Amino acid sequence: MMGLVLFLIMAGILVLLVVLIWFTSVRIEILYKRENKNDRGEIKISALGGLVRFRVNLPEVKWTGMDEGMQVEGTVKGQTTAAKMAKEKGKVKLNRRTFQQFRFYYHEFVERFDQFHKTIRWFLSKVTFEKLTWVTKIGTGDAAESGILTGVAWGIKTTLIGFFSQYTRWREAPQLTIHPEFNREVLETYFHSIIRFRVGHAILGAKRLLLHMRTGRERTTWQNIQFKA
Incomplete structure (x- = not known):
């Protein structure tokens, strides 16, 4: 009998948690400012009235024209192998060719998944x-x-x-x-x-x-x- 009661209590708590998570609102705040060639940006994600919070700093963006494109530079902290590789590849260039490739893959994706x-x-x-x-x-x-x-x-x-x-x-x-x-x-x-x-x-x-x-x-x-x- 006690086992059944305990099971019902645990099941009720689980259902309550699922309902709470389901109806929880996520708030995303995006802030980006470029002034005097200095970039500053961040994304704040919060839920449960601010009890759960994440913050991501946006990388610096350098625009050098359509042919050269824009260069995204970010800072990666950590001593893991992945972090070290990210440091070596911390600069990403987005130019005309990159956008054309992205457009091709996007259309291919949309055609494949028509919904x-x-x-x-x-x-x-x-x-x-x-x-x-x-x-x-x-x-x-x-x-x-x-x-x-x-x-x-x-x-x-x-x-x-x-x-x-x-x-x-x-x-x-x-x-x-x-x-x-x-x-x-x-x-x-x-x-x-x-x-x-x-x-x-x-x-x-x-x-x-x-x-x-x-x-x-x-x-x-x-x-x-x-x-x-």
Whole structure:
């Protein structure tokens, strides 16, 4: 009898923990600031009212043009073999060729898992933007070029916000600002965003993706067998 009671108590505690985790909200705060060619950025992840907290410092980003691309430099601490290898490869270059390769693999991924976009849209509908502030100061020293870049920057910002606005919920309207500099060369920005979602929705989204990935692999294997036959 005591064993049954103990089992029921443990089962009740387990169910309570599962429900608690399922409905727990995750808060992600992203802060990035570039001023006077100095980068500073971090990502803060918290849950359970701040009892669980993680903090990740974003690496430094150096922009040298589209041909050279941008170079990402980060600091890795630790004495393990993986950490030492990461130190040796601490610089990552992203240029035109890298973006083309990424685009190719992305389209291949989407074609293979045709439900990818549907799952992403479903998850975004469960995300709430609590805050979004994005201020940019841009200029090349030439008035005409600065005007063109300002228009391009506005286009990028409004396109991104328009995409997310189709699916996500906003607690307050996003604050977007661009300050063109016509007499000097400058690229400075301030980005601050806070989003929130439930752990249960993230679990369901991951489960859907894994299911579609398995279905996609099975379909591809079957098509290959038919082709060989």
